[in-house]
Amino acid sequence: MIASLVRILRLGIKELYSLRADPILVVLIVYTFTFAIYAVATGAKFEVENASVAVVDEDRSMLSARLRDALLKPFFKEPALIGADQVDTAMDAGNYVFIVEIPPKFEQDVIAGRHPEVGLDIDATAMSQAGNGASYIENILLNEVTAAMPSLAQTDPINLVVRAKFNPNLKSEWFTAVMQVINNITILSVILAGAALIREREHGTIEHLLVMPVRPVEIMLAKIWANGLVIVTAAILSLLAVVERLLGVPVVGSLTLFATAAVLYLFSVTALGILVATVSTSMAQFGLIAIPVLIVMNLLSGSTTPMESMPAWLQDVMQVSPSTHFVALSQAVLYRGAGLSIVWPQMAAFVVIGAAFFALATLRFRKALLSMQ
Known part of the structure; x- marks a missing residue:
């Protein structure tokens, strides 16, 4: 067990070095969690502003x-x-x-x-x-x-007093900024994990791994923890620097709880990225498959429109998507300050879904490696 953990650690460090050597992906990560958050939050507004x-x-x-x-x-x-x-x-x-x-x-x-x-x-x-x-x-x-x-003026029969909680000024950027961070976590998790596997195949380094005493599950776990570490770190820094400080959106919940949930969520979506990469023969094909998957996961997760506005059958179908549960958890924690006693069902849901994705991705990855030997 210790030897396996050491191999996973070293393979993950190799992934970090590979990521550092790829300036395009580094720029993509920085852009996604900085300018992309600010631009969408301030540009895409639902309230009326400067209407002619x-x-x-x-x-x-x-x-x-x-x-x-x-x-x-x-x-x-x-x-x-x-x-x-x-x-x-x-x-x-x-x-x-x-x-x-x-x-x-x-x-x-x-x-x-x-x-x-x-x-x-x-x-x-x-x-x-x-x-x-x-x-x-x-x-x-x-x-x-x-x-x-x-x-x-006529006297009204009742006096209605409205109190808006969690977003008292009803600003759309308060909602859009945080949800954009959540959506970008999903997008980058799938892209980085899948791109890492395809990069190994295109550069020929996957053959080097085949002659080493490592198992497919160790290679997958290394890619998951390395890419997950980068994404969680970038997401937390984005919440602190861009969302909370630059945009002035208050984050009332526990960042520690959110980071823990994000780590568990990354386990499922990076496994999904590896699964998509195992059925792709090139980076272009991986992108064509990943784009519609990511669009559905983001648009129907509750981060753009409320889940309650969707048909009942579609709500049931989207329960198999880990993004649906992560969005609900993130809104509860970051907006309403919910604790573990409230959000543990969502955490359990995407852990179970992630385990299923990981098991399926492991089978596909093992089969892909055997076909190359």
């Missing part, structure tokens, strides 16, 4: 001017004042996402209690921004009318 808006003001009253001035930055750009005959042309050209149409005699009708209608034309090409923006504008208009004419 125009106003058709056919009333030209103080109330209509107040409604127009209430569409403020950073949610909206400076509102443009256009005529009613320009609405269709402007929407067809994609010049504005929102166009507010204030009818004639709007202020008079409001004072008289006639409940005038304000039109809102929306370019729903970008559905998320369109839906959120419509709610923003509706609330802004209602609040401004109520503030301008408090005597018209």
Whole structure:
């Protein structure tokens, strides 16, 4: 047992030297956990920001001017004042996402209690921004009318108090930044482990391993711990430097617990990367197989859209993916400060899945080595 552990350690160190000698992979790791995290977190937003808006003001009253001035930055750009005959042309050209149409005699009708209608034309090409923006504008208009004419405000039967926990400012980058780290852990784990095996085959060093007193399982474990060490270290540094310090996203949970879970998770996804590499004959073929696998694992893991919004049968199918359980664990630990007593079922799930992947990858890897002898 001790001799086997020593061989695994030395083979893993060899993997680290091989990785250091490959500048492309080193740059990929650094880029993935630095600029890629920052760019996606600050660029891909779900809330409304700098949306283009125009106003058709056919009333030209103080109330209509107040409604127009209430569409403020950073949610909206400076509102443009256009005529009613320009609405269709402007929407067809994609010049504005929102166009507010204030009818004639709007202020008079409001004072008289006639409940005038304000039109809102929306370019729903970008559905998320369109839906959120419509709610923003509706609330802004209602609040401004109520503030301008408090005597018209009706007493609500209840007083609803909303408290947003874990992300009180409802910033999308708080969610996107952490989930991007999780997704990148999955992507790099598969790519590095698979690329390491194919690199051995293309460079001919796999033949050197065949004449050494090492077993296939030892070669696999060496690749797993070496690549896993690099990825976990990069992920923790990214959470501390990029997510927490640069983006200002608070990480409330235990990084020790997260790192422990990440190590167990890496055991399963690196085994998956080796499994994909054993059925690939070249690096190009490995990429073609790995890309659709990674897309499905990331998009349907709960890191992009909630699991509850998926069909029940698809939720059941995705339970065989370790990424689904790791995303749930990471959200619980990093966002809500959950402890081991809460997340141990997720840890157990991807350990079991990882053991199945590792066993299958070992069989495939052993068969691939025997075919080369």
